[in-house]
Structure formats: C-alpha cells, structure tokens
Amino acid sequence: MRDLTKGGKDRTIFIGKSLMTFLKGHFERYQEIKKQLGHEFNPNDLIFFNSRGDYLKLRELHRAYKNAIKRAGLKNARFHDLRHSHASILLKKNVHPKVVSEQLGHAKSSITLEIYSHVAPSLQEDAAHAFDEE
Incomplete structure (x- = not known):
C-alpha cells in the first residue's frame, strides 16, 4: 500500500x-x-x-x-509549524507562489496565498523595489 x-x-x-x-x-x-x-x-x-x-x-x-x-535553542513549536516556516521562508525569498503551492500540495496557489497572506506585506515592498530597479 x-x-x-x-x-x-x-x-x-x-x-x-x-x-x-x-x-x-x-x-x-x-x-x-x-x-x-x-x-x-x-x-x-x-x-x-x-x-x-x-x-x-x-x-x-x-x-x-x-x-x-x-x-537548537528555539522556542517551543509544533511539528506542523515546520510546514508553515518552510512556506513562509520560500515566499519571502521570492519563490513563485505556484512552486510553493505545489510543494505544499495545495490544489490552487490561491490557497497558499490566502493561508500565507501575512508574508504578503514584505512581498509588496519587494515588488516596489524591484520595479524601481528597472
């Protein structure tokens, strides 16, 4: 099985x-x-x-x-928190949300973005800086 x-x-x-x-x-x-x-x-x-x-x-x-x-000297964290940390780190490093969504096994990237919207403010700022560089 x-x-x-x-x-x-x-x-x-x-x-x-x-x-x-x-x-x-x-x-x-x-x-x-x-x-x-x-x-x-x-x-x-x-x-x-x-x-x-x-x-x-x-x-x-x-x-x-x-x-x-x-x-490791880390604060108490649930095992499932590793999944959230993984996704948040990837999104903060500008990994495309579709890729993060596939790694997490979400059916749609919109699910990933909804769950990890707390990462979005820094992504918005990064997007503004990226546009300034062009």
Whole structure:
C-alpha cells in the first residue's frame, strides 16, 4: 500500500544539496549499523527507525522533535509549524507562489496565498523595489 496525498495523487518533491548530503550520511550510518546488527535489524529497510530498527511511533518522533528544538535553542513549536516556516521562508525569498503551492500540495496557489497572506506585506515592498530597479 502506498501513502498518497489527501487528494490521492502522487507528488514529486525536489530536495536541495544540503538535505541530499544529510540523507546520504544518514544512509551510510545506517549501513554500518546494519552490518553490525545483522539483517534482522530494520527488516523493512526504513529510512528513519527507532532503536530496535522498527517503525517510529508518534510518541518517539514527538520526543525527538522536542529534543531537537530544545538543543537548537528555539522556542517551543509544533511539528506542523515546520510546514508553515518552510512556506513562509520560500515566499519571502521570492519563490513563485505556484512552486510553493505545489510543494505544499495545495490544489490552487490561491490557497497558499490566502493561508500565507501575512508574508504578503514584505512581498509588496519587494515588488516596489524591484520595479524601481528597472
């Protein structure tokens, strides 16, 4: 069984070099663990797994996330806030709203713009400066 989006569609997500580097390092560390513990460890070949090589339980993921937030010195934030931060940062960096909308899986870019309208004032100012440069 495959997990699809809420609308039941496949979605391709492009990732940057830094995330690819992280994932490759994570995979290499996993290969070392697998070598030491044998093929019974993580028999489902999961990318992220608990200390027993099994599926992460929601409680384990939540605990790891809260610890990471604390170590990073960030204020308490919900896991879902990562999605909002991602979208806001991209919009502030002038990534086209259609691209952000596709990454978030919104059916229409108008949904993205409505949800992230708090970013719009800075976009308006940037647009004015961009026009002045022409």
